[in-house]
Amino acid sequence: MTAVSPIHPTAIIDPAAQLHPTVSVGPYAVIGPQVCIGAHTRVGSHCVIEGITTIGESNVIHSHAALGGVPQDKKYAGEPTRLEIGHRNTIREFCTFNTGTAQDGGVTRIGDDNWIMAYVHIAHDCQLGNQTILANNATLAGHVHVADWAIIGGLSGVHQYTKVGAHVMAGFASHISQDVPPFCMVDGHPLAVRGLNLEGLRRRGFSAERLAVIKQAYRVVYRSGLTLQAAVDALDNLHSSCEAEAQADVQLMLDFLRQSTRGIVR
Template sequence: MSLIHPTALIDPAAELAADVEVGPYAVIGPDVRIGRGSKIGAHCVVQGHTTIGEDNTFFQFSSIGAAPQDKKYAGEPTQLVIGDRNTVREFCTFNTGTAQDSGCTRIGNDNWIMAYVHIAHDVQLGSQTILANNATLAGHVHVGDWVIIGGLSGVHQFVKIGAHAMVGFSSAISQDVPPFIMADGNPAAARGFNVEGLRRRGFGPERIAAVKAMYRQIYRAGLTLEQAVEGLPAIEAERPEAAADVQLMRDFLAASRRGIVR
């Protein structure tokens, strides 16, 4: 029994692994490559210079690899690269990159992407994330591993969201969200740190205590951000088991250009 529905339109130049499934009325363009075990649902359109890894599932009616929604785009051969084991639900839209950035929109592994999610040009999405219904990532947004973004939330272009952060339902994110932080609201504000998520991911008491100390120093000690950053090495020295977590926070804050949610 064929894995390609007879109504699907697949360009002869496209490269599909032998066991890729393609549903009714799907359209796949000439510069598309799809790895083994992946499934393309009914009425999906996969186009552009798009590479999809292994064991991904795309539900019906998604647009994957279309040209970026950027007036500066002039037809350059930019890319969309998707990793392995991602689940993409109905009516999602993922665009390729632009020449003004890296030229590549990139999605990692093991992400759970719900219906109507938009991933714009040059977004860099990590792995193990959850994007709830109607989450919208504007151009050039960077999202770290294990991030959760609530439904109907919008992320402003060039914003960065650090690993293990959580964004609440219907939030407007116009500044960076540091690692581990929970933020929500319009405009968004920090509401605490993602302690339950860290426990579920195997963080022990010492690491969680270090994250709590960083949160208090940055958000509850009445310090400027510069003063708070200066005190982070002391937390690392007190809790060496969390050295990598403290370094993650220090690196994120040093790279922030839009300021952080406060």
């Protein structure tokens, strides 16, 4: 039997592009000269991958995705900025990911094991962690940070420079214009906190003891009537009084609150 090439004959791949021999490329895909793609990644039909783009191993990129395009930023003047995509991500149809800008770190970064559904837009300088889910038509404006295990509902928009904490769940059509602390569930326009993402945490193996401490931290921030600074001080006391594993959860909340620049949804 004759071996079938993993590269479809209609695909246009620049000779300077670096593709591992196990990469498969579908019909009519276009891959530019500064693209590097790791082992076992699959590129669907009609995809366009351009710019200084690095894609890791075992990603599945469905048809018509456009990755590595220049930023949608009028200040962009052709600087050599990048897009970096990790391993084992699923990127569905018609997604658009842009490279970074010189005004930030110059790189848009996607981590590992993310599930990114159709028509998702990830703008310049965004930082997406690991194990996230972005449902259909979710849109991240420039400089957005989304931490590990966060879920962004379909048709949701995230304002530029906003941070979404770890284990957050944002419901359908949410308008996210302030930072969302870890572990919270939010939705709506205007955005409102609806409680803790307890079911998600249980599915990820959080013990009853850890959940109890997270509930305490939530009450301090959202149910105590304290100012944000007073709530941070109270969380410091909680951090020093709990077990080591739960301390890490409280520290995650503390770090997020201290580093917030847009203010938290409250």
